[in-house]
Every structure is written in structure tokens, then in C-alpha cells.
Amino acid sequence: MSALPDTGSLRDAPRTAPLRRLLGAEVRWVLRRPRTLVILGLLALIPVLIAVGVTVAGRRAGPGRGLIGAVAGNGLVLPIVAVTVSLALLLPLAVAMAAADAIAGETACGTLRGLLLAPVSRLRLVGMKAFGVLVVAAAAVLVLAVVGMLAGLLVVGETGWQLVTLSGTTLGIGQALARIALVVVWAVGQLAAVGAVALAVSAWTEHPLVVLAAVLGGLIVFGVLGAIPTLEWLQPYLLTSGWSAAVDALRDPMPLTGMWDATWRALCYLAVGLSATIARMLRRDA
Amino acid sequence: MTFAVAADPGTAVAARVRGLCKVFGATVAVEDVDLDIPDGAVLGMLGPNGSGKTTLIRLLLGLTRPSAGTAELLNHPMPTGAAVVLPHVGALVEGPGFHPFLSGRENLRRVAATEPLLPTRAIPAAVDAALERVGLGNAADRRFRGYSLGMKQRLGLAGALLLPRRLVILDEPTNGLDPAGTRDVRRIIAELHAGGATVVVSSHLLTEVEATCTHVAVLQSGSLIAEGELRRLLDADATGLVVTTPDTDLAVATLRAAGLDAYRDDADEPGVVVPAGDAPGVIALLVRAGVAVHEARRGRPRLEELFARLTETAT
Numbered sequence: 001m002s003a004l005p006d007t008g009s010l011r012d013a014p015r016t017a018p019l020r021r022l023l024g025a026e027v028r029w030v031l032r033r034p035r036t037l038v039i040l041g042l043l044a045l046i047p048v049l050i051a052v053g054v055t056v057a058g059r060r061a062g063p064g065r066g067l068i069g070a071v072a073g074n075g076l077v078l079p080i081v082a083v084t085v086s087l088a089l090l091l092p093l094a095v096a097m098a099a100a101d102a103i104a105g106e107t108a109c110g111t112l113r114g115l116l117l118a119p120v121s122r123l124r125l126v127g128m129k130a131f132g133v134l135v136v137a138a139a140a141v142l143v144l145a146v147v148g149m150l151a152g153l154l155v156v157g158e159t160g161w162q163l164v165t166l167s168g169t170t171l172g173i174g175q176a177l178a179r180i181a182l183v184v185v186w187a188v189g190q191l192a193a194v195g196a197v198a199l200a201v202s203a204w205t206e207h208p209l210v211v212l213a214a215v216l217g218g219l220i221v222f223g224v225l226g227a228i229p230t231l232e233w234l235q236p237y238l239l240t241s242g243w244s245a246a247v248d249a250l251r252d253p254m255p256l257t258g259m260w261d262a263t264w265r266a267l268c269y270l271a272v273g274l275s276a277t278i279a280r281m282l283r284r285d286a
Numbered sequence: 287m288t289f290a291v292a293a294d295p296g297t298a299v300a301a302r303v304r305g306l307c308k309v310f311g312a313t314v315a316v317e318d319v320d321l322d323i324p325d326g327a328v329l330g331m332l333g334p335n336g337s338g339k340t341t342l343i344r345l346l347l348g349l350t351r352p353s354a355g356t357a358e359l360l361n362h363p364m365p366t367g368a369a370v371v372l373p374h375v376g377a378l379v380e381g382p383g384f385h386p387f388l389s390g391r392e393n394l395r396r397v398a399a400t401e402p403l404l405p406t407r408a409i410p411a412a413v414d415a416a417l418e419r420v421g422l423g424n425a426a427d428r429r430f431r432g433y434s435l436g437m438k439q440r441l442g443l444a445g446a447l448l449l450p451r452r453l454v455i456l457d458e459p460t461n462g463l464d465p466a467g468t469r470d471v472r473r474i475i476a477e478l479h480a481g482g483a484t485v486v487v488s489s490h491l492l493t494e495v496e497a498t499c500t501h502v503a504v505l506q507s508g509s510l511i512a513e514g515e516l517r518r519l520l521d522a523d524a525t526g527l528v529v530t531t532p533d534t535d536l537a538v539a540t541l542r543a544a545g546l547d548a549y550r551d552d553a554d555e556p557g558v559v560v561p562a563g564d565a566p567g568v569i570a571l572l573v574r575a576g577v578a579v580h581e582a583r584r585g586r587p588r589l590e591e592l593f594a595r596l597t598e599t600a601t
Binding site for chain 1: 375
């Protein structure tokens with residue numbers, strides 16, 4: 001307990017911890033959380049299950065087996081199929097869980113107060129939390145893609161290092177990997193939109209469960225609205241309506257309009273979600 | 287009723303509060319509080335449950351905005367000055383907040399990572415030192431989930447003590463602590479005080495406050511009903527000088543001869559009470575007269591009596 005700075009020198013002292021250290025601490029915290037690891041582990045099972053299922057079924061099935069059937073004998077399709085299938089529910093769930101813990105969970109633990117008292121400025125706090133959620137989203141999609149590729153090559157892989165598109169053409173390994181990477185980046189973008197909205201809900205509530213309920217409820221409502229023919233005019237506004245666009249990566253030549261539309265939509269949701277999060281966090285009591 | 291002893295004018299203040307109010311819906315949590323916390327003081331914040339102690343602390347720290355009035359911490363207005371001030375402030379508010387799945391050490395490292403004044407290289411050593419200081423050295427690598435209430439409280443304290451602070455605010459620091467833990471808190475407060483830091487402790491344990499604090503502020507239903515230096519508050523309420531002596535008759539005769547009011551009081555031990563008289567003069571008089579003076583003390587009320595009287599008369 002020596003050398004206390006006098007009051008005059010307060011202004012000259014550092015006011016914030018280095019940003020890299022804050023982000024590092026956040027990522028460490030996110031990836032050490034048991035439930036993050038559990039859900040990443042569960043996601044890793046998805047491509048394996050599809051691979052096993054397709055291999056077993058493939059011995060007796062004929063042609064025309066749909067998207068999952070396209071995996072049969074065509075291993076590099078698996079990562080894209082796994083991402084598309086999981087995007088419907090499991091990936092948004094993983095992201096919603098991360099967002100729920102990020103703000104509402106910290107409030108419930110009493111740790112948000114500690115962060116604000118350090119102090120971490122409220123704007124930086126939003127940045128830190130958004131980064132943590134993005135890391136979970138990226139990790140989740142990457143796990144699906146990497147395990148998908150491994151499972152595809154090891155379990156299914158009759159065609160070896162090439163990808164047969166839905167259009168019937170054959171792509172080399174380089175092009176196949178590029179398309180997988182595109183789908184990964186695109187899916188992370190979609191999940192970032194989900195994460196931003198979930199983070200906003202997380203900032204407005206003290207209960208992590210409310211965030212999960214809001215995101216799952218929202219997905220279901222969007223799904224229902226998207227299925228009603230008279231509400232077709234609503235389609236362009238629903239985040240979920242573009243989520244099947246990842247399959248476009250399996251066509252040759254690849255149509256990009258679907259993925260572009262979905263990306264623009266995601267950017268709008270992202271902007272709205274982040275603005276609401278910031279607006280709330282700047283005013284929120286802790 | 288306000289019962290206050292003014293602080294010496296001109297002394298530096300660590301915190302200054304003027305006309306502070308906080309209203310939650312229909313509840314007035316803090317009402318028109320004026321308070322100066324002198325630099326280097328150990329202020330005990332007292333009050334029954336729900337009297338607004340924690341809300342006042344949260345207002346001071348900028349965790350919530352006042353409905354009216356101003357709060358200044360280290361000469362900067364809050365909450366706008368939070369970025370400048372809070373790095374120099376250590377706080378334990380509303381119980382310790384940590385993540386159950388991390389060990390005590392990992393929890394503390396996460397806190398340390400957000401501290402602006404801690405250089406990255408100094409973090410491991412600072413964390414170890416803080417853990418040692420609160421007596422958690424042996425339990426540092428156990429998960430927070432398995433900590434007892436007292437250990438959680440100690441870890442919260444460690445978070446406030448990661449680096450030298452100008453101001454340390456502890457909300458109910460002895461909650462859930464065993465007697466050894468309470469002694470540790472008392473020692474830590476004394477160390478902080480000796481190091482020149484200002485300390486604010488809220489507590490409902492009056493003996494704790496009496497043992498460690500230089501100043502007190504008493505809250506009742508959101509209002510400040512007494513504040514000032516502890517010794518002066520108690521003196522203002524003093525009953526006089528109590529002299530313990532076996533020669534009570536001689537003592538009373540001597541004092542009366544000198545024109546002082548004095549009477550025997552053999553309630554605990556044989557002695558005399560001098561309701562009004564300066565201590566050195568009275569003692570010199572008695573000693574010169576050959577009275578064996580065993581002990582002389584202010585007949586001060588205990589803080590407990592003062593507190594009870596204040597909080598009862600105010601209702």
C-alpha cells in the first residue's frame with residue numbers, strides 16, 4: 001500500500017484496460033464455460049450422425065433422396081448440409097445461449113456490476129460482449145464444417161477429394177473448400193444477426209431464460225409467418241426466410257442472389273440489435 | 287431531526303454528496319442526503335435494513351443515476367466521471383459476484399484483466415497477493431461454486447484490494463464471516479487507513495464500526511440523521527468524566543471544594559462521576575489531593591446506545 005496517486009493526477013492515469021486484454025478475458029471466459037463446450041460437442045455430433053445415417057441408408061436407397069441424400073458417396077457436401085440443417089434451430093440456440101450469458105447471465109451472477117466498476121466503459125462492454133458472442137457463433141459453425149469435412153472424407157468419402165454438385169458437375173478440392181468457406185462465413189453472418197438481437201434482449205432483462213425463450217419463440221413465429229401464403233409480402237423482412245440459401249453453394253454455377261439477400265437482411269437485424277443493446281446498456285442500472 | 291457535527295472546513299474530501307435523492311417508483315430510497323467524506327477517513331455507514339445504505343453507495347459509484355442532487359467522488363462528478371475515478375476505487379457492493387464454474391483465482395484474474403491501472407505483466411502477482419491478503423491462498427484453485435459464504439465474501443474483498451486504491455467502498459464486508467474473518471476485515475481496514483486510503487464501510491454490526499471507523503453516517507428511511515467524526519458524536523452525547531477510585535469520599539470532597547459538581551457512583555466499581563469538567567484538570571486536582579486514581583474515562587455512550595437513540599427518536 002504505497003504511493004497513492006494524488007487527486008490531481010487522476011486525470012493522467014490510465015482509464016481503461018487494453019482492449020486486447022479485455023477481449024482475451026472475454027473469450028477465455030466464454031470458452032471455459034462448460035455449457036459452451038457441451039453445445040460445441042453436441043454440434044460436432046450432427047455431421048457424424050448424418051454421415052453414419054447416410055452410409056447405412058445408402059446401401060439400400062435409390063436416387064432422389066433429397067438434400068441429405070446428396071451426401072451419399074459425396075463427402076464434401078456434408079459440411080454444407082450440416083451447417084444448413086443446424087442453422088434452422090441448433091446454431092441459433094447456441095448463439096442465444098452465449099448472448100443470454102453475456103449480459104443477463106452476468107447480471108444474475110452479480111458480475112456485470114464488477115465490470116462496470118473496474119471500470120469497463122459501457123460502450124466497450126457492448127463491444128466485448130458482442131465479440132464473445134461472435135466467437136461462439138464462429139466456433140459453432142467451424143466445428144460443424146471441420147467435423148463435417150472429416151466425417152465426409154472418412155465415413156462417406158467414395159468420391160474422395162472432389163465434390164459432385166446438385167447440378168451434376170464435379171468440383172475439385174480447391175473449389176470445394178472455397179465454397180465450404182463461403183458457407184461458413186455466410187452462416188456466421190446470419191448468426192451474428194441472431195446474436196445481436198439476442199444480446200439486445202439480454203440487455204433488457206435480468207433473466208437469461210428470457211433470452212432463450214425470445215430467440216426460440218422468434219424463430220418459431222418467423223417460421224409460421226413464412227409458411228402462410230397470404231403473408232408472402234412479409235418474407236423479405238423475416239431473417240429466417242433466406243436461411244436455405246446455403247444450399248446454393250452446391251449448385252453449379254453458383255447463384256449468389258439468395259445469399260446476398262440474406263446477408264443484407266442480416267446486416268439490418270445486426271444494426272437494429274446492436275443499437276438496441278447500446279441504447280439499453282448506456283442507461284442501465286447495475 | 288438532523289444531528290450532525292460539522293466537518294472541519296478546508297479539509298479535502300474523498301466524496302461529497304449534495305441534496306441526493308433516489309426514487310424507485312413510489313419508494314423513496316434516498317432522500318435529500320448531504321454528506322462529506324473526509325480524505326483518509328474510515329466512514330461507517332449505519333442504518334437498519336432498507337434504510338438506503340446500499341442505494342447511497344450505488345449512487346456514489348455511479349451504478350445508478352440520482353433522481354435529484356449530485357454526488358462527487360474524488361472531486362469528479364458521478365456518474366459522468368466514472369472513467370476517471372473508478373480505476374482508483376475498490377468496491378464490494380451487494381455481495382460478491384463471481385462465476386461459479388471458475389476457481390477463485392481464475393475469477394480474480396478475470397477481474398484483474400479489466401482493471402485499468404494493472405499492467406498486464408503484474409496481474410498474476412497482484413492476484414496472488416490479494417488472495418493471500420484475504421486468507422484464501424489455500425482455496426484459490428477450488429471452484430467458486432464450492433466456496434462457503436465466508437470464502438465468497440473474502441474473494442469479493444480480494445477483488446477490491448487488487449491494487450492500491452485511493453478509496454475503498456465495502457458494503458457489508460463482514461456478512462457471513464466467522465470471527466477470524468471479521469478480525470481479518472478489521473485488520474485490512476486498519477491497513478488501508480494506515481496507507482492513507484479513504485474507506486467507506488456499511489454495516490449493521492455496530493461493534494465493528496465502533497472498532498474500526500473514524501467517522502459515521504447514520505441513515506434512517508433514506509435520510510441521513512447523523513454524521514460526523516465518531517469521537518465527537520459520542521462526546522456530544524457524553525455523560526461526563528468517570529473516575530474509578532477507592533477513595534470516593536475524599537475525591538467528592540476535593541472536587542466539591544474546587545467548585546465542581548461531583549457525585550459517587552458505585553454501580554460497577556467504586557468511583558465518582560464529574561458531569562462537567564475537563565479531564566486533565568480534574569485528574570491533576572485528585573492526584574494532588576492524594577486520591578488514588580485507578581482509571582478515568584469519558585462516560586461515553588456506546589455507539590449502540592447512540593444508534594438506538596437516534597433511530598428511535600427519528601421515527
